[in-house]
Amino acid sequence: MKNVIISPSILSADFANLERDIKLVENAGADWLHIDVMDGHFVPNITIGVPVVKSIKKVTNLPLDVHLMIENPEKYIEAFANAGADILTFHYEAVNNVESIVKMIKSAGIKAGMSIKPKTPAKAILQYLDIIDLLLVMTVEPGFGGQKFMDDCAQKIPLIKENAPENLIIQVDGGINAETARICTNYGANSLVAGNYIYKSGDISYAISSLRN
Ligand code: DX5
Ligand code: ZN
Numbered sequence: 001m002k003n004v005i006i007s008p009s010i011l012s013a014d015f016a017n018l019e020r021d022i023k024l025v026e027n028a029g030a031d032w033l034h035i036d037v038m039d040g041h042f043v044p045n046i047t048i049g050v051p052v053v054k055s056i057k058k059v060t061n062l063p064l065d066v067h068l069m070i071e072n073p074e075k076y077i078e079a080f081a082n083a084g085a086d087i088l089t090f091h092y093e094a095v096n097n098v099e100s101i102v103k104m105i106k107s108a109g110i111k112a113g114m115s116i117k118p119k120t121p122a123k124a125i126l127q128y129l130d131i132i133d134l135l136l137v138m139t140v141e142p143g144f145g146g147q148k149f150m151d152d153c154a155q156k157i158p159l160i161k162e163n164a165p166e167n168l169i170i171q172v173d174g175g176i177n178a179e180t181a182r183i184c185t186n187y188g189a190n191s192l193v194a195g196n197y198i199y200k201s202g203d204i205s206y207a208i209s210s211l212r213n
Pocket of ligand 2: 009034035036067173193
């Protein structure tokens with residue numbers, strides 16, 4: 001069994017039965033819970049915000065892996081940290097000053113993640129790998145679940161891995177299933193986000209264990 005962090009995305013859960021659907025992945029062995037925050041500006045979709053994260057925190061022991069697909073993320077760091085985020089991931093393309101936002105997240109006492117969209121090359125962010133805890137490589141255009149995995153995005157991982165400190169978490173998100181998970185872990189990813197594959201599989205335990213192996 002590989003040492004990979006599985007983070008199911010609740011974007012594919014039933015929002016009217018969110019607690020039930022969170023328990024399902026928690027009981028099936030998920031490591032983290034991936035929460036997609038979208039603002040209708042950075043991406044063309046709107047999902048959930050601070051109050052929902054706060055409520056989720058009350059019903060799960062899983063670390064909350066919060067993926068901010070929003071403009072001006074610096075305005076919301078404190079609020080998400082107070083709501084219970086354990087890892088807060090912003091988009092490189094949404095900020096002017098990476099160092100200052102990383103500092104803000106770390107001062108809130110939580111892990112700092114940074115994400116890159118498909119068109120952002122790995123070489124643009126190599127200089128930041130030493131200051132972040134997690135680098136999220138998007139393997140679809142952010143905004144929606146259920147899209148097709150883009151292999152050319154995952155091909156950024158080897159260069160990132162080569163330049164990363166030993167303890168950097170390299171996460172992938174978008175179109176992850178048992179087959180694309182293997183491609184990504186072979187490239188060097190050690191954290192997998194999956195929404196549709198887990199929640200629409202019909203067998204959540206099997207889906208999670210198939211990502212791990
Ligand atoms: C997409 C989100 C993903 C999404 C993944 O913008 O960041 O976390 O939920 O969904 P799947 O696994 O269905 O591609
Ligand atoms: Zn996500």
